[in-house]
Amino acid sequence: MFITLGFMLLPKNGDVKPDLLILAVRPSVIHNWAGKSKMRKILLGMSTAELKLLAVELGEKEFRGKQVADWLYRQGCNKMSQMANLPVAFKTKLEEGYEAGRSLVKKTSKSKDGTFKLLLQPAYGELVETVGMPYEGRFSCCVSTQVGCPIGCAFCATGAGGFKRNLSAGEIVDQVLSVGEVAIKEKLLDGEGRVSHVVFMGMGEPLLNYDATLAAVHLLNTELKIGMRNVTLSTIGYVPGIYRLAGEDLQCTLAVSLHAADDALRRKLVPGMTRFTLQEITDACKHYFRETSRRVTFEYCLLKGVNDGKADSARLADLLKGQNCHVNLIPFNTVAESGFYPPEAIRIVDFRRVLEEAGVMVTQREQRGAGIQAACGQLRRQALST
Numbered sequence: 257m258f259i260t261l262g263f264m265l266l267p268k269n270g271d272v273k274p275d276l277l278i279l280a281v282r283p284s285v286i287h288n289w290a291g292k293s294k295m296r297k298i299l300l301g302m303s304t305a306e307l308k309l310l311a312v313e314l315g316e317k318e319f320r321g322k323q324v325a326d327w328l329y330r331q332g333c334n335k336m337s338q339m340a341n342l343p344v345a346f347k348t349k350l351e352e353g354y355e356a357g358r359s360l361v362k363k364t365s366k367s368k369d370g371t372f373k374l375l376l377q378p379a380y381g382e383l384v385e386t387v388g389m390p391y392e393g394r395f396s397c398c399v400s401t402q403v404g405c406p407i408g409c410a411f412c413a414t415g416a417g418g419f420k421r422n423l424s425a426g427e428i429v430d431q432v433l434s435v436g437e438v439a440i441k442e443k444l445l446d447g448e449g450r451v452s453h454v455v456f457m458g459m460g461e462p463l464l465n466y467d468a469t470l471a472a473v474h475l476l477n478t479e480l481k482i483g484m485r486n487v488t489l490s491t492i493g494y495v496p497g498i499y500r501l502a503g504e505d506l507q508c509t510l511a512v513s514l515h516a517a518d519d520a521l522r523r524k525l526v527p528g529m530t531r532f533t534l535q536e537i538t539d540a541c542k543h544y545f546r547e548t549s550r551r552v553t554f555e556y557c558l559l560k561g562v563n564d565g566k567a568d569s570a571r572l573a574d575l576l577k578g579q580n581c582h583v584n585l586i587p588f589n590t591v592a593e594s595g596f597y598p599p600e601a602i603r604i605v606d607f608r609r610v611l612e613e614a615g616v617m618v619t620q621r622e623q624r625g626a627g628i629q630a631a632c633g634q635l636r637r638q639a640l641s642t
């Protein structure tokens with residue numbers, strides 16, 4: 257298994273070409289970058305099978321690796337000393353070269369509706385955002401896949417801060433563990449409850465960090481027992497990634513962020529992903545449906561006076577004509593100094609009506625997290641500016 261860490265450089269035209277710019281390394285060489293004198297490797301992100309192999313390499317029985325996995329993924333352990341059923345000699349070996357890899361919760365912001373956002377600080381020091389969202393009958397976690405984002409969407413707080421690096425699979429899974437722990441502490445989940453749904457819609461573009469994202473999906477399924485159908489992968493429309501994902505034989509949901517119904521406007525709103533036209537993106541989504549039989553969701557962020565008119569809705573309906581999909585309308589969550597605003601309720605109703613009359617299935621995302629800077633990148637941006 258490999259993890260992508262590398263540093264993306266943007267060509268002069270602002271278009272991301274990650275296949276040339278991403279460095280891949282094995283998880284066993286991920287070091288603690290928080291300034292400790294002795295660098296140690298990270299356990300979180302290794303599967304049970306990999307931890308069994310590690311146990312054997314360190315002179316222990318294979319089942320000891322299963323015990324380590326239980327402590328990491330089921331018990332939320334963040335120190336070797338807490339792994340009570342491991343032999344002292346084995347714990348000592350682990351402590352000499354490894355650490356659990358859990359992050360610190362630096363800040364928690366809570367909303368009246370129960371939604372909360374965490375600002376996490378993993379061992380390397382970069383701040384990461386994740387969000388917990390309680391719903392009737394389920395609890396969802398929104399995870400980040402990158403520190404910052406290379407796409408630079410005009411309305412997004414994450415893009416305004418630039419791209420720093422990719423997250424590892426363990427760092428992605430850590431967000432779900434952290435959200436679950438805070439939810440139990442805040443009595444949003446009981447002691448037996450757990451995060452049931454995960455959406456890859458936080459900071460970053462998941463398909464530009466493909467290997468770590470896919471590894472995290474498998475870990476969430478096999479180690480945290482989150483069903484594949486309860487996982488949603490979001491992309492801004494990275495076409496090679498969509499085709500690649502179609503061949504993975506996964507049952508997760510693909511959500512594609514369009515935000516515009518014509519290429520000229522989309523180039524302005526999404527300057528970092530101009531390589532692919534809307535037609536190329538929707539063609540890739542048709543292929544995804546043919547290969548997986550999983551309906552694609554198209555995300556559309558409504559911006560007042562920019563992309564929320566009846567003509568925009570008509571163009572979107574024409575673009576998606578005949579496609580087995582549904583559109584999720586997202587009224588803009590205001591970001592200070594962005595220059596964008598959410599549309600009036602009547603314009604949202606009119607936009608939706610045009611789509612529905614054209615036979616397009618439409619939902620509208622419930623707005624949550626009022627007052628906690630729940631939009632991607634807002635909390636991290638505030639922390640870095642203070």
